[in-house]
Amino acid sequence: MKDVAARAGVALKTVSRVLNDEPGVAAETARRVREAVEELGFRRNEGARILRRGQTASIGLILEDIGDPFYSALARSIEDIAHRNGSLLFTGSSDEDPARERALTLALCSRRVDGLVIAPASDDHTYLLPDIRAGLAVVFVDRPPGRIEADVVLADNVGGARNGVAHLIRQGHRRIGFIGDAPRIFTATQRAAGYRLAMAEAGLVPDDGWISMEQPTAVGVRLALTRMLGGPQPVTALFCGNNRVTVLALRALAALNLHPAIAGFDDFELADLLGVTVVAQDTGNMGRIAAELLYRRLAGEKGRPQRIVMPTTLIARGSADS
């Protein structure tokens, strides 16, 4: 910028004025400055500007895996809101590792992002307190924060799973299996609770062997399925706890050539063509609402932390029938 000022024969401050469209610069002077900018290929150092002004116009997004369709859809809707608010977006994948989540988050705090949207893997976010006190806005999404009070946008996990399982029950099923995820994952536990609730409401008592709460792998899901579908009293229907489980289960069932009724939490691409009944969450809206809440907080909206629960939709496509 110094070079630009020299070239245009004006003071530093005048260049700054032109670049920021501040009033009080003669048209001719402004023209000369712009010309110099062009000739030098000058690009303002945003970092220095930020240092001086104290607002970074950037937000961070921490999630489990940007490569997962559920999270990438979330990321996209958040990016749109960030863009609309003139912010750039940092993204980071925690891989479900609390230490990596924390490291990533603190790195973003050091960069002084204005706000953070976190789909947490950790259950303790007290480490964010100094930054929040210093003005950082944080909204949690998909899962609640741990040991701090903060805004959070969640799906109706219990209600959604309950609806899905109730649908299977309406189709006449009595022995229904649930394949979830590791119990430390909030959504997994909530959806399992929804399963139990639906069963209880129908007067059904699930056998212990009908419930699997493990981190989903191809091998693990196949084992769980052979266990549930073998023996003298096999389950006749399955409810899967998330999109990854559903996909793994569909593959395993195809390989085993078994065809129980099946439904799952989360919609996924081509579920329609495969005719798979799902409980869909509105991922796009969830991200949008979380990001909009973040920007309202940044704009100064006060009030106690909100807990927004998004409804889910049962989409019956046939796989749950019979």
Add this chain to the structure above:
Amino acid sequence: MKDVAARAGVALKTVSRVLNDEPGVAAETARRVREAVEELGFRRNEGARILRRGQTASIGLILEDIGDPFYSALARSIEDIAHRNGSLLFTGSSDEDPARERALTLALCSRRVDGLVIAPASDDHTYLLPDIRAGLAVVFVDRPPGRIEADVVLADNVGGARNGVAHLIRQGHRRIGFIGDAPRIFTATQRAAGYRLAMAEAGLVPDDGWISMEQPTAVGVRLALTRMLGGPQPVTALFCGNNRVTVLALRALAALNLHPAIAGFDDFELADLLGVTVVAQDTGNMGRIAAELLYRRLAGEKGRPQRIVMPTTLIARGSADS
């Protein structure tokens, strides 16, 4: 940091030394400093550090849509390499809009990202020249840069499409349709060329009506399909130009209850269960290689711009047969 220094009763520089693990600080002094850091909830302002040191330890990724599975897989592999190199990652979606791509890119340049990975929508990247001259590293991925020389990592689009179409021909098909994307998109044109090549090599002359080069929409694909599959000489097989087209075509065919042979460029989740034959690109490796090249350039590797072409893999799953 000033506050920390005051609290620990040392000079600013000593705090800086402790925070950077620089040698020459007594253990006891360091302890006092760390204590003060803890008590004050101090977090170093990375922006100021960057301003002083001139390296941002961040890179940017510009792609069409972070919500698209193809690109989100790419993003994930790039994020991993960035993480391994101690960088944070900015992501931005251009929505196939050259102006948005440019705006996003320049915003990142102003933030002084160390490097940029771009899956370009624009065909003119001369606007990057000043930044490249100033030391910015840029690697293009999926599509080549426009009007500048730069490193690029591409899939073997011509060869892949050719292999896919040749596979259909080997199954006995003679009238084969191609549904691509807008011709201004590099990959679309390349894959169409691969289609023509395979046809020509088999001595087949494609009818004009067998080729559709439009931005894929549900309606557009359905129309193209009814045109190709209607009439007295319908095509008996289809080759789709990318994952989105393939999915739209599968949906349209199911709705129309038509079952021509089909194959497509790009693998996609559940293609295995649907038995769809595809030409797969190794997205993860493509991102990894692009990002690694970027970091080699940042580490000072000289030499003329590279053009790396990644092989594709034909995965026959049955949908191309008969």
Add this chain to the structure above:
DNA sequence: TTGAAAGCGCTAACAT
């Protein structure tokens, strides 16, 4: 309408 000087929070270079 324009400019000079101070300072954002940090680190490099040079004392002590």
Add this chain to the structure above:
DNA sequence: ATGTTAGCGCTTTCAA
């Protein structure tokens, strides 16, 4: 082993 000074590139404040 520790401190002092200058300055990264910009904006803010105040003056002309």
